[in-house]
Amino acid sequence: MEQVLKLPILDLSSPDRSSIANCLRQEELIEQVLDESSKFFSLPLEEKMKLLRKGYRGYTPLFAEKSDPQSTSKGDSKESYSIGPLENMNQWPSQGTLVNVFHIPCKSSTEILPCWRATMESFYSKILSAGKRLLSLVALALNLNEDFFETTGALDRPTAVLRLLHYPAGEFGSSDEEILGASAHSDYGMVTLLICREKSKQPLVWEDVPHINGAFIVNIGDMMERWTNCLLRSTLHRVIPCGQERYSLAFFLDPNEDCVVECIESCCNESSTPRFPPIRSGDYLKERLRLIWGS
Numbered sequence: 001m002e003q004v005l006k007l008p009i010l011d012l013s014s015p016d017r018s019s020i021a022n023c024l025r026q027e028e029l030i031e032q033v034l035d036e037s038s039k040f041f042s043l044p045l046e047e048k049m050k051l052l053r054k055g056y057r058g059y060t061p062l063f064a065e066k067s068d069p070q071s072t073s074k075g076d077s078k079e080s081y082s083i084g085p086l087e088n089m090n091q092w093p094s095q096g097t098l099v100n101v102f103h104i105p106c107k108s109s110t111e112i113l114p115c116w117r118a119t120m121e122s123f124y125s126k127i128l129s130a131g132k133r134l135l136s137l138v139a140l141a142l143n144l145n146e147d148f149f150e151t152t153g154a155l156d157r158p159t160a161v162l163r164l165l166h167y168p169a170g171e172f173g174s175s176d177e178e179i180l181g182a183s184a185h186s187d188y189g190m191v192t193l194l195i196c197r198e199k200s201k202q203p204l205v206w207e208d209v210p211h212i213n214g215a216f217i218v219n220i221g222d223m224m225e226r227w228t229n230c231l232l233r234s235t236l237h238r239v240i241p242c243g244q245e246r247y248s249l250a251f252f253l254d255p256n257e258d259c260v261v262e263c264i265e266s267c268c269n270e271s272s273t274p275r276f277p278p279i280r281s282g283d284y285l286k287e288r289l290r291l292i293w294g295s
């Protein structure tokens with residue numbers, strides 16, 4: 001029998017939580033982003049390869065990433081395109097100019113995707129403010145000031161990345177090789193807001209996370225787990241192929257690269273001492289990304 005995980009559903013649509021509520025009401029925009037995303041992924045491979053990932057931004061082709069670096073498979077059966085941050089470009093020397101972030105100047109892409117950049121920028125700004133509001137609620141839940149993640153500097157030029165994901169349909173592995181859409185992993189940062197168009201089936205040992213229209217799935221990331229001394233646990237998750245094409249959008253809201261992530265005072269005491277040494281967010285992220293890309 002299929003098991004579906006009963007996750008708590010947080011309704012943030014009360015008037016005093018307007019920025020999140022406004023974002024969650026953007027179902028039309030979300031559909032547009034998914035449409036624009038599918039148009040991008042339907043471009044010929046050579047067009048997409050012109051936009052190959054620089055740093056973490058840009059196009060990552062099929063099998064180029066292993067979300068679980070220990071996996072012996074040839075890679076995840078997904079392709080992705082990562083965007084962000086939109087401003088303060090100098091913090092990522094590899095990223096180049098604003099135009100390069102979107103890699104749009106190639107003529108055919110401009111013609112095929114006239115609304116692409118505007119749609120992504122609009123969605124990026126909205127999901128960023130929703131993520132920030134969500135973090136203020138996390139802070140309140142931890143008995144901290146609402147602006148805790150602002151005052152630590154985490155949200156001052158955060159490492160916030162919108163990732164468009166496409167899992168093509170089809171059998172990719174030989175019978176003795178298990179190829180997953182995304183091999184098992186937890187996300188690395190603070191919180192991830194996830195939207196998907198198709199729901200994927202997980203075998204019994206994993207639990208199926210249902211998609212609800214107009215809602216995000218929220219994953220706690222590893223840096224949040226370190227900050228809270230495991231009070232908030234990061235979520236191990238994966239995507240298995242279900243024989244159908246699948247599109248999703250993941251928004252990773254991670255701290256400013258210079259932010260030092262160390263156990264929050266209210267999350268440790270004499271019997272629960274800090275489990276992790278302080279780390280600089282940028283160093284931690286760089287190492288985790290090096291492992292999944294193998295470079």
Ligand SMILES: O=C(O)CCC(=O)C(=O)O
Pocket residue numbers: 163165182187194196237238239248249250
């Ligand atoms: O596509 C999904 O549903 C999950 C993607 C994911 O876990 C990731 O990119 O980190």
Ligand SMILES: [Fe+2]
Pocket residue numbers: 185186187237
């Ligand atoms: Fe993930």
